[in-house]
Amino acid sequence: MSTSDRSGLGRRSVLSAALTVPAATGAATALGAGSATAAPSSARRPSKGGRFDDESPRFSLAVLPDTQYLFDADSSDPEPLNATFRYLVSERAGANIAFMTHLGDVTEHGTKDEISLAADTFRTLHGKVPYSVLAGNHDVDGSTDDQRGDTEYLRAFGPKRYAAMPTFGGASPDGYNSYHVLRAAGRRWLVLALDWRVSDAGLRWAQGVLDEHPTLPAVLTTHDIAWSDEKGAARLSSNGQRLWDDLVRGNDQIFLALGGHYWPPGRTVLTNDAGHDVHLHLANYQDRYYGGAAMIRLYGFDLVRGAVDVETFSPWFLDRAPKKRTPLEAETIELTGPTDRFRLDIDFAARFRGFDGTTLPAPRPASRVTPRGTVAYWRFDGSGLAGRGKPGSAVAEGTVAHDLSGHGNDLRVQLLHDSAPEILTRDAGHHLSQPAHASLRFDGGKGPDRGAVLTTTAEAPLNGMKFLSGYTIETYLKLPDPFEGDHAWMGILSWEGRNGDAGKTTGWSQDDPSCSLNVTPERYLQFSLYPHRQDANPTNWSHALPVGRWTHIAVVNDGDRTDMYVDGSKIARNPAQRSSGIATLGKPFVIGGTQSAEKFGQGFYGWIGDTRIVSRALRPRDFLLEVR
Structure with missing residues (x-):
């Protein structure tokens, strides 16, 4: 020097x-x-032996x-x-x-x-x-x-x-x-x-x-x-x-x-x-x-x-x-x-991506990703989300996300508490395998409670479906980096209502909904379920989710038990307990939050992309992820 x-x-x-x-x-x-x-x-x-592995x-x-x-x-x-x-x-x-x-x-x-x-x-x-x-x-x-x-x-x-x-x-x-x-x-x-x-x-x-x-x-x-x-x-x-x-x-x-x-x-x-x-x-x-x-x-x-x-x-x-x-x-x-x-x-x-010669997979139309048994499919690009707006623009309360399966399970935007419209925005970010090249950015959180959710109407068929023959629920999400604030137990998706009203006596609290996908304080995924047939609460737990990276999640039930997959890989903590159907109560399905005692305490914090529900168990190769 x-x-x-x-x-x-x-x-x-x-x-x-x-x-x-x-x-x-x-x-x-x-x-x-x-x-x-x-x-x-x-x-x-x-170390002894071995060669550089290119x-x-x-x-x-x-x-x-x-x-x-x-x-x-x-x-x-x-x-x-x-x-x-x-x-x-x-x-x-x-x-x-x-x-x-x-x-x-x-x-x-x-x-x-x-x-x-x-x-x-x-x-x-x-x-x-x-x-x-x-x-x-x-x-x-x-x-x-x-x-x-x-x-x-x-x-x-x-x-x-x-x-x-x-x-x-x-x-x-x-x-x-x-x-x-x-x-x-x-x-x-x-x-x-x-x-x-x-x-x-x-x-x-x-x-x-x-x-x-x-x-x-x-x-x-x-x-x-x-x-x-x-x-x-x-x-x-x-x-x-x-x-x-x-x-x-x-x-x-x-x-x-x-x-x-x-x-x-x-x-x-x-x-x-x-x-x-x-x-x-x-x-x-x-x-x-x-x-x-x-x-x-x-x-x-x-x-x-x-x-x-x-x-x-x-x-x-x-x-x-x-x-x-x-x-x-x-x-x-x-x-x-x-x-x-x-x-x-x-x-x-x-x-x-801008220089290495690779090209993004083209968006896949809804007709290619709604296989037999699809009961709901939502995406947040121009074909799925009503209205117009550039990435970063707010999504107004009441905006419709169309159910592209054709079964009438449209979602509508609802702002929680006194949240400003900017709490939910359009975004161009997406997982590389995602059919639609768009997502929604949620800025939910606690203290003061804030957020936005997308809910089905009171008449939506999805509200009361029991899924006794099995189901596959898929979504894409990304957590912000840095992951700031207290977002413990924030909901990704759920059905409204109390599991106690469905006659369930087990589990943590009868005020919890009958089915929800949540994020724990350690950024683990929790799929909490109250089955239709059993008085039980079998729960799936993933590993800690990464921040700043898109993740595909699939929850698969074959009519008897439930497995969770993260990016196409089966997780370790899948319960062996029997689980037949979902104890739905005819109340709305929700993206972006989970209720307790039929109230939303906070909204999701991060990005959510394409979400699909199929009334049968799919194999990993049939996921939206297209695992081969």
Whole structure:
């Protein structure tokens, strides 16, 4: 790092780091991330056997920031970096490590001796884990850009070094910028490694690489892109602003940008010209004990969960017997502060859809999704919801959601208590498999009670149906992220009335409705049922629902017992108790709430999409989800 790049930043950062080290451990504990001396989840003892699996939906990207104090004239010590590389090699299969990228400032002075020692150290990794390295201002003359010509760095870490790597795609004519294309999670990804100071020619080259690979999600790596305050809030540096304006913001492919150079570490999220998130991270630990001890970050991509789990640790200290670690080694083995260990929630399909060549399934007409036995089907696009309005517009009280099964079970909007019309709005969001490409956004809650519900009329046939031969109830929903406020036991759908009035004596309360689908305080689904034939209350419980992600739910009864499915998978907590029919009382069916003692206490909070009721048990392959 050069303190001349931002006046006074280096000194303030050093003092801040020195003063806050003891507090970092406490902050980590408060965040629930565990003790600073605990081994990270990816920090396992070396695993044996196995290979990198490029089809697995889970893989890791290793990020190595400034190592300059380990290659500093006659005080150099390459052993921490050797340990990091040995770890990456031994754990490539265990952590499914696809690639490693160095963020620059490999050395302190960029001398021949320092560069040669660093280049020799990289032999531990070479040919075993593909990687990229870029120049920092300490590896080259910091006053120059990528047109500087020949240097010791270029001779050691220029294009020739990567030529044999299967991921290497090419380099700029000057040799200081390169790109790699790696395969992971069954698809290709692009990594751009840009010089400390990219010239206009370098930017044109980088744009050309993106243009040649227009469908690949891209990670941009460079030495100087952002600085951070003491609280970890990152901001673009002057060079980062140039990269953002001239390259990142206009290329939707770039979803993650990584830099070093400054400390303390930090992160932020910016919005590009396509309206999408770009995660911007600063990682640098040279101010920590032993120059950072070659700490690595593992970015654990999980395309099933839609998440990236990030952790930061030192394999060198990890490799030592716990009883032999000094206090500073034990303190630095893993960093668990909010800028060192965190999770990114990314809907990869949605984030990449604008450029990766995939197309959304076309909406399916109601005639294709109303099989034999369908008694009600509601959707909230132009064909199902009366009136007109753009996404975000309020749905007026009394608006009709037509029953597209043709059985007359239309729903009408009712605002609860003194709720404003904006409590229910039209939305374009939907599950990828949903027949209609639209939904309703409910903003219900407690204290003061608020919400909106959609109910059938008093004459609707659905109100009194008993479903003695079985049924399938399906809906799509999404919970907001963040999931704020108290929404415990909010209802998704239900029949009005008291189960006590149907002669039921079991269960939690006779004031509960005879059938309802609810969300518990832990975000579990609860399907609470009072069957027509049995005096019983068999209840299905799911796992905790994710936030910020669409989920398909199906409740299936075969006339004897009931199973719940989430995204086509049967849940564990399905009761074996017999359950025949639903003890309906001829009262309205409801979407968006559940009554107690025939009163709505709160409305649903989140999104609800297509909802269908069929008077027989469907197989998963026949769900709206179209599970195959």
